[in-house]
Amino acid sequence: MNENYMEKRCMEIIREIDPSLKYMEEFKMGSVKVLKVEKEGTIHVLKTAQFDYEWGVDHLKQERKILDLANGIRGITHLVQNYRDTENYKNPMLKEFYEGQSLRELNVKIQDTNAQKKLENTVRDLHSLGVAILDIQGRNIVLSPDKQDACLIDMGCGKLLQDTHSSEFERLKEDDLHDLEAYIFE
Ligand SMILES: Nc1ncnc2c1ncn2[C@@H]1O[C@H](COP(=O)(O)OP(=O)(O)OP(=O)(O)O)[C@@H](O)[C@H]1O
Numbered sequence: 484m485n486e487n488y489m490e491k492r493c494m495e496i497i498r499e500i501d502p503s504l505k506y507m508e509e510f511k512m513g514s515v516k517v518l519k520v521e522k523e524g525t526i527h528v529l530k531t532a533q534f535d536y537e538w539g540v541d542h543l544k545q546e547r548k549i550l551d552l553a554n555g556i557r558g559i560t561h562l563v564q565n566y567r568d569t570e571n572y573k574n575p576m577l578k579e580f581y582e583g584q585s586l587r588e589l590n591v592k593i594q595d596t597n598a599q600k601k602l603e604n605t606v607r608d609l610h611s612l613g614v615a616i617l618d619i620q621g622r623n624i625v626l627s628p629d630k631q632d633a634c635l636i637d638m639g640c641g642k643l644l645q646d647t648h649s650s651e652f653e654r655l656k657e658d659d660l661h662d663l664e665a666y667i668f669e
């Protein structure tokens with residue numbers, strides 16, 4: 484499929500969900516759409532799932548639920564707005580954009596100790612809120628251009644304490660902290 488065709492498809496998605504958005508870039512192709520967009524001069528991320536992609540639809544439902552809860556947490560890209568389902572897309576949402584590149588794209592780990600501390604605090608704050616399994620891997624963490632800060636940009640795999648046995652939740656929290664040390668921190 485050529486670039487023009489893909490761009491046209493993205494613009495159709497935007498038209499269906501919120502025609503006031505301006506298309507900038509497609510972060511991710513596939514049945515979960517992740518688009519960089521502009522709204523009233525500010526960059527945001529539009530994320531939605533194709534209506535027939537069950538896993539993606541559930542994933543985004545969970546992400547919305549967690550983002551609602553995690554409104555006051557620092558170090559994540561907050562929910563800006565939820566949209567109604569459209570004919571072809573479910574659970575569309577507008578999220579904050581965080582400038583940088585994912586650890587996976589850069590193929591690096593986080594070296595800066597301040598950035599490490601901040602991210603660990605974000606994970607611990609989410610745990611205190613009752614959210615674990617943060618799918619801590621390079622593609623879900625964006626590093627700032629100066630490499631001194633990082634942001635968790637995807638909550639779709641998260642588990643809520645209210646849906647888990649508390650002993651299991653303790654184990655899930657340990658898994659997250661292990662993932663940080665094993666895969667994210669240099
Ligand atoms: N809020 C954001 N700010 C900056 N970049 C973002 C943001 N959200 C997503 N991205 C970019 O888009 C990519 C995919 O986003 P996201 O992880 O939310 O989707 P996904 O469907 O879970 O994709 P994947 O399976 O690759 O993790 C990220 O790796 C990142 O490069």
Ligand SMILES: [Mg+2]
Nearest residue numbers: 622623636637
């Ligand atoms: Mg992701």
